[in-house]
Amino acid sequence: MSTVLTINALHAKIDDAGTDKPILKGVDLVVPPxxxxxxxxPNGSGKSTLSYVLSGRADYEVTGGTVAFGEQDLLAMEPEERAAAGLFLAFQAPIELPGVNNANFLRTAVNAVRRARGEPELDAVAFLKLARAECKRLGIPDAMLKRAVNVGFSGGEKKRNEVLQMSLLRPRFAILDETDSGLDIDALRIVAEGVNALRAPDFSALIITHHQRLLDYIVPDHVHVMSAGRIIRSGGPELARQLEAEGYANLIAEAA
Amino acid sequence: MNAIDGNNAAQFLALHDRRGSSSALSEAGAAALRHGGLPRRDVEAWKYTDLRPLTALAVSVAEAPSEAVLATANGLLQGLQLDMHGLAGVARLVFVNGHAAPSLSLLPDAALLSVQDAPAEGSLAPGAMAALNATLGQGGAALRVPGGVDAGRLLLLTLGVGEGDGAVTAHPHHRILLEPGSRLSLLEIAAGHGLYVNNPVLEVELRNGAHLTHVRLQDEAVEALHLSTVRAEVAEGGSYDSFSLALGARLARHEVHATMSGRGAEVQVNGAQLLDGQQHADLTSVIVHKAPACNSRQTVKNVLSGRSRAVFQGKIVVERIAQKTDGYQMNQALLLSNEAEIDTKPELEIYADDVKCSHGATAGALDDDQLFYLRSRGVPVVEARAILVRAFLADALGLIDDEVTRGVLERAVDASWDRRSSDE
Structure with a gap:
């Protein structure tokens, strides 16, 4: 069976004030299209590190293992090449870009990805039309397009802006890193609808979360539990409900 | 000529002496140079900027431009693409190597703005470069806006054309007088070709309630030296609102001496310096609060690549009478290489007790998180850097209210940045 993402024995560390701190200690994961x-x-299990390593952030050093993205060696690619190849990371804490207009930013990103994929670029008018339509579909006020990227956005607005970017960039693989944290139920629904709208045979997603709550809205095909840098248990959606009821302690104790 | 013991201004003084007839101003300039020469770095005001690139040159004073020089200047003028910004039909005064070039100029409506030849006269403006300007003074334009008149926009274009051996030097001396309640928006652009020295002086006098917006684009040739001085005096309720963008020249210094002499006057000396390679640019200002309830504002941004070096010296003097002064000064630098350097010297001299004066300085690299965020969205790293540099400059350039003028500067920044990036 073909896979979109294949992670094999992935090890990664971070330089913590001069000493190496291993965080991922052999992650294996396969996500089919x-x-x-x-x-x-739980916190500190390495979930966010995994998302950063997959998207190519420089602070993390991969010390072992492989990641295949389709046929490509993901770890050999620059962050922008990963994006062009169809990988998208929705940030846990989206970055503010003072002085950068959101619409210009979105258009630059969309056109960079289109260029890399050999598609024609969109001019300002065509882009704005597309962006407004996406805003409308996602229930995002299009006034958000006129502001500086994420500057002065509420937590919910930042997450919605991530979903807007995702919709415009049309990735084939999205990683949502704690996208539900700090969201009220309405914002959560918008985020979930944004993801559900993309669900298709050629779209996959990895949803990193603490809570079961988001998974009520985006029902996963598989649930994995991560602890101390490894995946210690995999199962169906019922695993999330079990965790919500029982907590992580039993599972972690079992795995140890 | 750059003898250690001799006067490092000797060749300029020789040029002065050779000219024969001379005004009192010119003699005053020459006397200042004879006394102390051009400043070396042991002079506090020149601690960070070394004038040896100037004193080491074999210099001459530019002759009235030949047909060939005018043709080159016309090419430079076309290169500014004024039509692109809708400025082709706007009144403009063009100076080539310090000489008026009527054939390239477009005179303003005399009822709004009168233009006359200004002989080199008056008192010596502060600073060593103004003394040099006076010594070899060529005069320039005298502009006057009558009381209550909004004269709109004027372009002041100074084009340098260096050719042959040595460096031609230009020392124009312009004056602007705004009568009470009048306004003018001045866009000054300096550009050129080859090796030359542009050393202009601009005297600004703003009467009660008069407003001058003075935006400068210094985009001189890469080999050129640009040394300019502005002296501005602002009367009650008037404002001198300036922005200076330094992109070109291998050595540049822009010196502003602004005095608020009437209640409620305002001065802004904002700017940006975008440098690369071995470029050196210096923005030095002395802002004097001589009357109560005046405001001064300064936001200066620097973007430094390669081994470039930027200097910001900002002195604010609040005299005893100047109660209720509001002063603000901010200097920020984005260092894009390990070899680039910023030298910042804020100086506050406050003799009044009821004042609000704040200043700050920051220097840092591009933010890795911001860069990664852009790259994770597919934006190639070179483009991501350019976006962040523009964003860094945006709140400085945003201080220019006039959209057209701001557009000219933004485009110049983009062109300059693209040129640099493609050199890498």
Whole structure:
């Protein structure tokens, strides 16, 4: 069976004030096309590190293992090449870009990705039309397009802006890193609808979350539990409900 | 000529002496140079900017431009693409190597703005470069806006054309007088070709309630030296609102001496310096609060690549009478290489007790998180850097209210940045 993402024995560390701190200690994960997988786990288990390593952030050093993205060696690619190849990371804490207009930013990103994929670029008018339509579909006020990227956005607005970017960039693989944190129920619904709208045989997602709550709205095909840098248990959606009821302690104790 | 013991201004003084007839101003300039020469770095005001690139040159004073020089200047003028910004039909005064070039100029409506030849006269403006300007003074334009008149926009274009051996030097001396309640928006652009020295002086006198917006684009040739001085005096309720963008020249210094002499006057000396390679640019200002309830504002941004070096010296003097002064000064630098350097010297001299004066300085690299965010959205790293540099400059350039003028500067920044990036 073909896969969109294949992670094999992935090890990564971070330089913590001069000393190496291993965080990922042998992650194995396979996500086939069209599937949504969730990764749950307590704080410090390495969930966010996994998302950063997959998207190519420089602070993390991969010390072992491989990641295949389709046929490509993901770890050999620059962050922008990963995006062009169809990988998208919705940030846990979206970055503010003072002085950068959101619409210009979105158009630059969309056109960079289109260029890399050999598609024609969109001019300002065509882009704005597309962006407004996406805003409308996602229930995002298009006044958000006129502001500086994420500057002065509420937590919910930042997350919605991530979903807007995702919709415009049309990735084939999206990683949502704690996108539900700090969201009220309405914002959560918008985020979930944004993801559900993309669900298709050629779209997969990895949803990193603490809570079961988001998974009520985006029902995953598989749930994985991460602890101490490894995936210690995998199962169906019922695993998320079990965790919500029982907590992580039993599972972690079992795995140890 | 750059003898250690001799006067480092000797060749300029020789040029002065050779000219024969001379005004009192010119003699005053020459006397200042004879006394102390051009400043070396042991002079506090020149601690960070070394004038040896100037004193090491074999210099001459530019002759009235030949047909060939005018043709080159016309090419430079076309290169500014004024039509692109809708400025082709706007009144403009063009100076080539310090000489008026009527054939390239477009005179303003005399009822709004009168233009006359200004002989080199008056008192010596502060600073060593103004003394040099006076010594070899060529005069320039005298502009006057009558009381209550909004004269709109004027372009002042100074084009340098260096050719042959040595460096031609230009020392124009312009004056602007705004009568009470009048306004003018002045866009000054300096550009050129080859090796030359542009050393202009601009005297600004703003009467009660008069407003001058003075935006400068210094985009001189890469080999050129640009040394300019502005002296501005602002009367009650008037404002001198300036922005200076330094992109070109291998050595540049822009010196502003602004005095608020009437209640409620305002001065802004904002700017940006975008440098690369071995470029050196210096923005030095002395802002004097001589009357109560005046405001001064300064936001200066620097973007430094390669081994470039930027200097910001900002002195604010609040005299005893100047109660209720409001002063603000901010200097920020984005250092894009390990070899680039910023030298910042804020100086506050406050003799009044009821004042609000704040200043700050920051220097840092591009934010890795911001860069990664852009790249994670597919934006190639070179483009991501350019976006962040523009964003860094945006709140400084945003201080220019006039959209057209701001557009000219933004485009110049983009062109300059693209040129640099493609050199890498």
């Amino acid at each position: 069209g599937e949504v997988h969730a990764i749950m786990g």
